[in-house]
Amino acid sequence: MTNNLTTEQTSDYDDLEQMNTFELLLNMNNEDKTVPRAIERAIPSIEKLVNIIHGKMKNGGRLFYIGAGTSGRLGVLDASECPPTFGVPDDLVIGLIAGGDIALRKAVENAEDDTELAWKDLQKYNINENDVLIGIAASGTTPYVIGGVIKAKEHNIITGCITCNEKSPLSLEVDYAIELIVGPEFLTGSTRMKAGTAQKLALNMISTTVMIKLGRVKGNKMVDMQLSNKKLVKRGVRMIMFELNVDEQTATNLLLKYKSVRNAIDGFNLNTNE
Template structure:
């Protein structure tokens, strides 16, 4: 007999009379709740490892990683996807975030977007998705129709699926091939899953893409040698990385970076010039 599905993300806060607390007490209590998140993520490390292995395999074979979600969950997926190109120098088409309601939903809620059962799959089809890719559904509740139905359709089309949710035994976790269930408990403000649930999802997303990119060779030592040099701060960081790796002066390293346009290439070629 399967365990009962209980929405712990919707359960009453462990705190009451919040409006009567002073600022110091509110902050202390929020922080106390946040400390539970990392411990909850730790309990899911084996599941996170399993999903990461599959993501790496799909990407090594020419596939892409898709995140699909609604509301805060969708925005977090888009955030993680959007940070991969500047951080690791990969194509913006390698990790793709999709949100219910489209791009306008990134900033403003789109009424009933998460309840459209067929739209999630339609949105994925716009990218000509195939079995080479992998789709990770993100939903704190684990019940969002837009996400659940999209993963169901992916399964039918032999597209591997994973999920990140914060309720145990949710419909989303049951449909995903590789589910991650980070049970953070009730939110400080009842039902406000942008808080602990959102923090948990962000932590897992960081782990998935960072570990994947390291496995794909996008980090050398502990540094982002393939990062995009999109502003002066990153150019300076890249110059110092070359300087540390080669022993060349700051000026020589700066010239090499400008010549090759990439930290990795500069380090590789600087001694051969």
């Protein structure tokens, strides 16, 4: 089966150990340039899934990612960045990786080969038909992910996937398949490279677009971001200065008073109009 997978095909480059540093970097970069084109071809598929997620979230649903290895780590990363970026609850976008959180740092033997494990993991969060589940697997053959989406469909949960092979077993099981066909890797089979980059770009697009559609952005600013460090506080002050055309001290005072950029802007406008 794996012999037919694009992600497992032999690299277009050979004798890598004989290349000098510049040649290695240049050739990797040339391969990376093909990734945005693969994303562009998949935009219609991404659009369909984004609209489904948005509709479910408007009615109180959540988004789940499941994956193993690099794919699982990318899902957890995207989920973990939604609360600080958009000010949403920690349980609105949930990323799960085969083997649990320890697998974020080191491989957990056989975890991705367990077809029952993903559903057990998802049940801990009471996943239900109000939610959406996206399986992430570069190969599209990961048993952990396929098992999870099959069980989800049995419970009337909408499923999608992000994979880098055409008509993979995973794609054939889900309702909405996103296939990012990036071709063979520079280092044969190393899907943390082009495939991982493509998956990261797609995840960025999905979560950011959903959050914009949910009203978590004003203009082009992250007005609901968490002010969790000095850099972000300064960014918040600059947003308020720009939006309200006030000086830095006024913006700082507003942020201290209202505790968020959105509330500072709304509070200032409300008081001004009264």
